Amino acid sequence: MSELILLVLSACWAALAAAFLTAVGRIYLHREQLPEARRNGSLPRLSLVIPARDEEANIGECLQCITRLDYPEGEFEVIVVDDNSTDATASIVDEYAARDKRIRRISAPALPEGWMGKSHACWQGAQAAAGDWLLFVDADTYLKPQAARASLDYALNKGHGFLSVIPFQRIVSAQERIVLPGVFLGFASAIDFRRVNDPDDPFAIANGQFLLFSRDAYRRVGGHEAIRSETSDDLAFARAVKRHRVSAYTLFGEHYIETRMYRSLREIWHGFAKNAMEIMHATSVFSASVDALISFGLAAGTLLPFILFSTPASTDSLLWNLSAAISVITFATLLLVFSASLRALRVPVLYLVALPVGLAMHGAIIINAWFRHQQGKREWKGRRY
Numbered sequence: 001m002s003e004l005i006l007l008v009l010s011a012c013w014a015a016l017a018a019a020f021l022t023a024v025g026r027i028y029l030h031r032e033q034l035p036e037a038r039r040n041g042s043l044p045r046l047s048l049v050i051p052a053r054d055e056e057a058n059i060g061e062c063l064q065c066i067t068r069l070d071y072p073e074g075e076f077e078v079i080v081v082d083d084n085s086t087d088a089t090a091s092i093v094d095e096y097a098a099r100d101k102r103i104r105r106i107s108a109p110a111l112p113e114g115w116m117g118k119s120h121a122c123w124q125g126a127q128a129a130a131g132d133w134l135l136f137v138d139a140d141t142y143l144k145p146q147a148a149r150a151s152l153d154y155a156l157n158k159g160h161g162f163l164s165v166i167p168f169q170r171i172v173s174a175q176e177r178i179v180l181p182g183v184f185l186g187f188a189s190a191i192d193f194r195r196v197n198d199p200d201d202p203f204a205i206a207n208g209q210f211l212l213f214s215r216d217a218y219r220r221v222g223g224h225e226a227i228r229s230e231t232s233d234d235l236a237f238a239r240a241v242k243r244h245r246v247s248a249y250t251l252f253g254e255h256y257i258e259t260r261m262y263r264s265l266r267e268i269w270h271g272f273a274k275n276a277m278e279i280m281h282a283t284s285v286f287s288a289s290v291d292a293l294i295s296f297g298l299a300a301g302t303l304l305p306f307i308l309f310s311t312p313a314s315t316d317s318l319l320w321n322l323s324a325a326i327s328v329i330t331f332a333t334l335l336l337v338f339s340a341s342l343r344a345l346r347v348p349v350l351y352l353v354a355l356p357v358g359l360a361m362h363g364a365i366i367i368n369a370w371f372r373h374q375q376g377k378r379e380w381k382g383r384r385y
Helices: 002-030 059-067 089-099 117-128 147-158 174-188 215-220 223-227 233-243 265-273 285-301 304-309 318-344 349-375
Strands: 046-052 076-082 103-107 133-137 141-143 162-166 210-214 248-252 257-259
Touching: 002 174, 002 285, 002 304, 002 318, 046 059, 046 117, 046 147, 059 076, 059 089, 059 103, 059 141, 076 089, 076 117, 089 103, 103 117, 117 133, 117 223, 117 233, 133 147, 133 215, 147 162, 147 210, 147 248, 162 233, 174 265, 174 318, 174 349, 210 215, 210 233, 223 233, 233 248, 265 349, 285 318, 285 349, 304 318, 318 349
Parallel strands: 046 076, 046 133, 076 103, 162 248
Antiparallel strands: 133 210, 141 257, 162 210
16 A cells, blocks of 8 residues: 555656646747847947845945946946935945946935835936936846847847846855755746747746836836836736837846845745745635645655655565656656756756755745735835835
8 A cells, every 4th residue: 555655656746847847948948048249339328227225235246247338438327226225325336426427326215105115216217317228227136248238239139129138146155055946946937938928928027137128118118107016027017018019028148147136045035925926827825825736746756766765665566666667767857957957057066955945945935925915915125015
């Protein structure tokens, strides 16, 4: 009887793994990279808008990278919107502004009722901007010298009014390396890039760390004012540009842009909780439960091979041999895919042993996000909405 149970568990784990890896594989099969810029001539005037609230750990490197951008002199400005920071963010920005006339800081007024903080800060920056194109960049995002030129060049060549570029995710500390690879894989399983860039498909994804708009496209969708109460501004804009029939595209740009989203387990837990429901499209208790169970099941299943080979059984047993074959093949396949993911994230392969922890964390984040969603709780950067 115990051998039959192990066979059923092995088969279920293999089915979960197959579905999960098929979903994750869509990203690798259909991902498109931002190409090099082809034009060397003039480019439109560009305004970079950076919302910043308590970003003293990030804003210096962010601005340092921006000062090195390869973009025509006099054709771009940088507007940092200090969103009522309580740390040294404002003084750091002022130091850079004193050395570089392209950089200026404005202060966001008190947050009005019905607005999310980031969207309000971005809206203030957009009103102050003079550019024909608006590039919204998070304070924890670091641009390589060719990033702005390559993205503008691509948008102009393709006729897009909206472009979102997905950066390389820096994973630095041990706790980040233990948790984030599994969490990222969990979220990746929900994204189908065959649908993302289809203008007739309602499925929409964008990355809020790098959102590029033509001035006309930004006005057409209503700017940040139109999505002022949305928790995830990027996903809201991704839906809005499709709804307004703006030519839009989302692609990868790891060679041009880097970011470090979270630096601690607390930041990871709270950061992903605010938009996990929308990323996973888990709008009901059923869909949230399924997403969480898949992650928990994959994590728990990694124990099966060890349980099997520690269970006394006859090697002549058909059930035991089938269970062993299924679990070993599944385990080996997952290891290969996970090790490739770690290499892509520049994480040492020894962290393979921690991937079940990351997958379980992803499941826990989904459950936490769903409960917070049901309770109407929204909290970020010290604000409750």
